[in-house]
Amino acid sequence: MKIALLREAASNLLVHKTRSFLAALGIIFGVASVICMLSISEVARRDVIGRIERLGIRNVILDSVKPERIRDREKQESRQSWMASYGLTTEEIDLLRDTLGPNGTRHAVDAVVPMRTMFEDVRAGARGADVNVVATTHEYASVMSHAVADGRFLSTVDDATSATVCVLGSKAARALFPLSNPVGQVVKMGTTHLKVVGVMAPKGQTGSSGILSNPDNTAWIPFKTSFARFGNLQVRRSSGVSEATKVEVNRAILKVKEDVKLTAVAAIAENMVDTRHRQKDVSVTIPFQLLREQRQAERIFRWVMGSLGAISLLVGGVGIMNIMLANMAERRQEIGLRRALGATRGDILRLFVSESSVLCLIGGVFGVGLGACLAIVVGQLAQWTVVFEPWSFPLGVLVSVTTGLIFGTVPAIKAARLDPVLALRVE
Amino acid sequence: MALIQLESVSKVYPMAGGDVHALRNVSFAVEEGELLSVVGSSGSGKTTMLYLLGLLTDPTSGAYRLNGREVGRLSDRELARIRAQEIGFVFQSFHLLPQLTVLDNVLLSTRYGAVDGASGSAATKKKATALLEEVGLSHRMAHRPRELSGGEMQRVAIARALLTEPSVILADEPTGNLDEVNGEQIFRILRGLTEQGKTVVLVTHDLALADKTDRSVRLKDGEVVDEDRTAA
Ligand SMILES: Nc1ncnc2c1ncn2[C@@H]1O[C@H](COP(=O)(O)OP(=O)(O)OP(=O)(O)O)[C@@H](O)[C@H]1O
Ligand SMILES: [Mg+2]
Numbered sequence: 313m314k315i316a317l318l319r320e321a322a323s324n325l326l327v328h329k330t331r332s333f334l335a336a337l338g339i340i341f342g343v344a345s346v347i348c349m350l351s352i353s354e355v356a357r358r359d360v361i362g363r364i365e366r367l368g369i370r371n372v373i374l375d376s377v378k379p380e381r382i383r384d385r386e387k388q389e390s391r392q393s394w395m396a397s398y399g400l401t402t403e404e405i406d407l408l409r410d411t412l413g414p415n416g417t418r419h420a421v422d423a424v425v426p427m428r429t430m431f432e433d434v435r436a437g438a439r440g441a442d443v444n445v446v447a448t449t450h451e452y453a454s455v456m457s458h459a460v461a462d463g464r465f466l467s468t469v470d471d472a473t474s475a476t477v478c479v480l481g482s483k484a485a486r487a488l489f490p491l492s493n494p495v496g497q498v499v500k501m502g503t504t505h506l507k508v509v510g511v512m513a514p515k516g517q518t519g520s521s522g523i524l525s526n527p528d529n530t531a532w533i534p535f536k537t538s539f540a541r542f543g544n545l546q547v548r549r550s551s552g553v554s555e556a557t558k559v560e561v562n563r564a565i566l567k568v569k570e571d572v573k574l575t576a577v578a579a580i581a582e583n584m585v586d587t588r589h590r591q592k593d594v595s596v597t598i599p600f601q602l603l604r605e606q607r608q609a610e611r612i613f614r615w616v617m618g619s620l621g622a623i624s625l626l627v628g629g630v631g632i633m634n635i636m637l638a639n640m641a642e643r644r645q646e647i648g649l650r651r652a653l654g655a656t657r658g659d660i661l662r663l664f665v666s667e668s669s670v671l672c673l674i675g676g677v678f679g680v681g682l683g684a685c686l687a688i689v690v691g692q693l694a695q696w697t698v699v700f701e702p703w704s705f706p707l708g709v710l711v712s713v714t715t716g717l718i719f720g721t722v723p724a725i726k727a728a729r730l731d732p733v734l735a736l737r738v739e
Numbered sequence: 740m741a742l743i744q745l746e747s748v749s750k751v752y753p754m755a756g757g758d759v760h761a762l763r764n765v766s767f768a769v770e771e772g773e774l775l776s777v778v779g780s781s782g783s784g785k786t787t788m789l790y791l792l793g794l795l796t797d798p799t800s801g802a803y804r805l806n807g808r809e810v811g812r813l814s815d816r817e818l819a820r821i822r823a824q825e826i827g828f829v830f831q832s833f834h835l836l837p838q839l840t841v842l843d844n845v846l847l848s849t850r851y852g853a854v855d856g857a858s859g860s861a862a863t864k865k866k867a868t869a870l871l872e873e874v875g876l877s878h879r880m881a882h883r884p885r886e887l888s889g890g891e892m893q894r895v896a897i898a899r900a901l902l903t904e905p906s907v908i909l910a911d912e913p914t915g916n917l918d919e920v921n922g923e924q925i926f927r928i929l930r931g932l933t934e935q936g937k938t939v940v941l942v943t944h945d946l947a948l949a950d951k952t953d954r955s956v957r958l959k960d961g962e963v964v965d966e967d968r969t970a971a
Contacts, residue, residue: 327837650847650851651822653822653847653899654848654852731796732790733796736795738831
């Protein structure tokens with residue numbers, strides 16, 4: 313009986329195909345935009361959270377940043393060679409270790425991992441590759457949860473002896489040694505030969521930009537080796553002018569001890585560094601806080617999206633109501649006839665409600681389809697992998713059917729209340 | 740006891756410009772198997788009376804007994820069931836649904852509270868086909884109403900009214916939109932129904948037609964002014 317009612321509703325809607333389609337259009341677009349936006353927000357969410365998590369939830373990150381003064385100087389395009397010096401120093405790394413480290417006076421961090429970016433050309437035999445060079449200590453791999461794929465990561469001995477070894481990220485390994493196993497082979501950085509002792513598993517971006525956020529395309533060397541072999545200046549030459557920067561440590565990762573507050577460690581570290589610097593050249597990031605901010609932003613985004621979706625469904629619903637009212641007026645005599653044939657008020661109510669629901673059901677299904685297509689097209693254009701939350705499809709249909717039920721009720725009640733005597737009258 | 744019995748029934752429409760007394764103190768009875776005509780000038784209350792007999796509207800005062808049952812006390816649901824099973828309507832303007840085929844229009848009468856259940860059942864379809872054959876339209880079953888002539892449409896409407904095997908047929912000027920030949924044909928069908936024991940109330944303008952019925956009731960301004968036995 314229920315199925316028969318729905319079939320009857322569907323065939324009544326098919327009498328005015330164009331009109332029904334136009335009436336459902338609002339619903340279709342409403343549902344489509346909701347589905348598409350849900351997908352996009354999910355993509356963005358996974359992306360941001362992925363990056364933050366790869367930075368380490370229990371870490372505090374100190375970054376050396378170029379101070380104002382030096383940036384102004386760079387803009388002047390002087391023809392003279394010059395040198396800039398700023399940021400964290402090895403001394404400060406030692407100080408942080410001695411105070412906050414496991415053997416320090418106030419044990420608050422399990423590791424202090426320095427990172428230093430180098431500007432050396434990397435070659436494997438005749439093959440050159442655009443690979444980043446980063447000097448760090450053995451703790452890096454465990455602190456960043458970066459797994460070794462082959463061989464080993466840097467060791468304490470490498471650092472103590474300033475060994476000429478290096479470890480390659482997955483992409484760097486492929487670029488330098490496309491055909492052979494890199495472990496045991498030799499790469500050349502500048503004029504220095506280093507032995508490859510390990511290859512890391514793929515990791516993905518850990519930030520939006522910068523050498524330090526692309527671990528897969530990186531070659532790691534022991535921290536001490538970078539000073540012993542390449543000095544403490546990073547020099548870039550262009551058209552006869554040399555630009556030297558002296559940055560001893562570009563980044564320090566503080567792995568915070570369990571049950572110690574991240575913000576407390578960040579404050580102490582920042583204070584320690586700031587008091588020793590004349591200018592502000594170190595920034596502090598707490599990935600966990602970024603995550604919280606992301607969650608907040610996501611909540612706001614969902615509210616905005618939800619409201620937009622609700623508004624478009626409201627508009628769609630009003631369209632449905634409108635068309636059903638027109639339907640009712642046009643089918644006045646049909647209503648009268650059905651009453652004469654034994655339909656109760658309830659039967660008329662059900663007939664009209666099922667028509668608006670079927671209309672919205674079909675609209676919802678089309679809307680979900682259209683929304684998914686839109687999300688896929690957007691994904692293609694923006695070059696990201698589209699993700700759909702599986703519950704969003706039934707939700708879209710459910711919401712649209714509910715809209716049909718709600719907005720179809722008023723016309724249906726009007727139809728049911730119609731006096732059959734008046735309804736049967738021919739004007 | 741008479742099948743239909745009205746006792747001083749009145750129908751008042753309260754309107755802004757004053758009450759409209761569509762029926763005043765109407766009393767009469769219709770026997771089973773009788774072909775009764777209701778005549779009267781326009782606005783005299785004929786349609787109002789027919790819809791009242793068909794339970795589409797209720798009297799403002801007075802009593803209506805159908806088959807010995809006082810219908811004033813029945814619920815909306817029970818009234819609808821009686822309309823579905825015991826009453827068949829035929830209208831001046833046919834009231835066929837344009838979106839349905841001829842056969843589906845006939846089947847529509849079993850849609851609400853049909854006696855033998857499912858309106859789509861094979862048995863019901865067979866019966867509908869047989870009825871269409873009886874009114875000479877078995878070859879038009881798959882057509883839409885707009886493809887038929889007025890007389891044909893009215894024959895479809897009669898088939899629809901008969902499908903549920905009602906005991907009472909209420910016809911409101913069924914020949915009003917038809918020419919003489921077609922009107923004559925419809926009348927013959929209605930006449931034939933009374934021979935099968937059905938009771939028919941026929942509202943008409945056509946006095947010649949009224950003359951051929953068993954009995955005629957004349958309404959004037961909502962009152963029965965004349966009741967005469969004609970052909971009998
Ligand atoms: N729903 C209504 N509301 C108000 N007045 C009504 C209503 N239905 C009928 N009337 C009035 O009741 C009176 C009788 O109407 P009815 O339709 O029964 O006349 P009728 O005899 O069928 O006329 P006709 O021959 O033109 O069809 C008329 O004056 C009409 O205006
Ligand atoms: Mg009338």
